[in-house]
Amino acid sequence: MEKDLMQLKGEIESNPTVDLILYPEGYCTYRELDELSDLAIQFDTTIVLGYRDDTNRDRVLIVNKNGETLLTRRKTPENEGLYMPSSATDGAEEYGYLLCREIFMGVEGLKGHEHLTIIFTPIGVGMFSEEQFTEWSEEARKIAMERKAMIIGTSHADGSYRNCGISIPIAYCFDENGEEVFLSKNDTRTRVLETDSRVTSFVL
Numbered sequence: 001m002e003k004d005l006m007q008l009k010g011e012i013e014s015n016p017t018v019d020l021i022l023y024p025e026g027y028c029t030y031r032e033l034d035e036l037s038d039l040a041i042q043f044d045t046t047i048v049l050g051y052r053d054d055t056n057r058d059r060v061l062i063v064n065k066n067g068e069t070l071l072t073r074r075k076t077p078e079n080e081g082l083y084m085p086s087s088a089t090d091g092a093e094e095y096g097y098l099l100c101r102e103i104f105m106g107v108e109g110l111k112g113h114e115h116l117t118i119i120f121t122p123i124g125v126g127m128f129s130e131e132q133f134t135e136w137s138e139e140a141r142k143i144a145m146e147r148k149a150m151i152i153g154t155s156h157a158d159g160s161y162r163n164c165g166i167s168i169p170i171a172y173c174f175d176e177n178g179e180e181v182f183l184s185k186n187d188t189r190t191r192v193l194e195t196d197s198r199v200t201s202f203v204l
Contacts, residue, residue, distance in 0.1 A: 001026055001052070005035060011190055014042050015203060018192060019065070022122050023155045025050035025075075025100045037067035038115065046090065049120045050075075050099050051134055062120075064090050075099045082109025093117050100124050103136060103153070106143040118195070119143060120155030122166040126167035133185055137172050145178035150195065157188040173200075 070088035096119035173181035188204035
């Protein structure tokens with residue numbers, strides 16, 4: 001988590017042509033929501049991330065270019081069905097949303113969503129093993145193939161699961177056929193993805 005949205009503000013100001021930004025779970029708190037809305041309007045950019053509410057619980061968030069909140073809900077507890085709504089419509093786009101470990105509810109939980117274009121999976125801390133890295137990325141691939149939609153996810157660059165001392169930052173994108181657009185571990189550079197051409201570049 002970061003105070004004052006420092007990295008997000010720096011990147012949105014430096015990349016004004018980007019029309020959607022994805023950040024991890026728990027990036028900010030409810031106190032920054034008005035500022036996120038103002039940034040979305042100012043830079044004509046949709047912002048997708050996870051935040052902590054006033055009870056310190058994780059919530060989903062999609063704010064569109066008009067500063068409107070398209071989706072917010074609590075994170076689904078373990079061993080429950082995926083909380084709804086888990087999609088949001090913005091013009092011609094229908095976005096799916098799986099927050100962190102909700103990725104393991106995605107195949108079943110998104111079955112009623114037939115027309116998703118992109119599924120977002122903001123993740124909290126990095127992976128704690130190579131095996132977990134493989135498990136999470138393969139689950140994302142499976143969801144992309146099941147829903148015939150692009151899926152894209154990213155974790156924080158630091159912080160370990162329950163302070164286990166190991167953190168492998170992860171970022172991925174699979175297309176609607178489950179083909180790898182990019183799959184990253186231990187590389188904390190910011191990526192820019194052109195969704196039509198599927199070309200990825202790095203923000204230096």
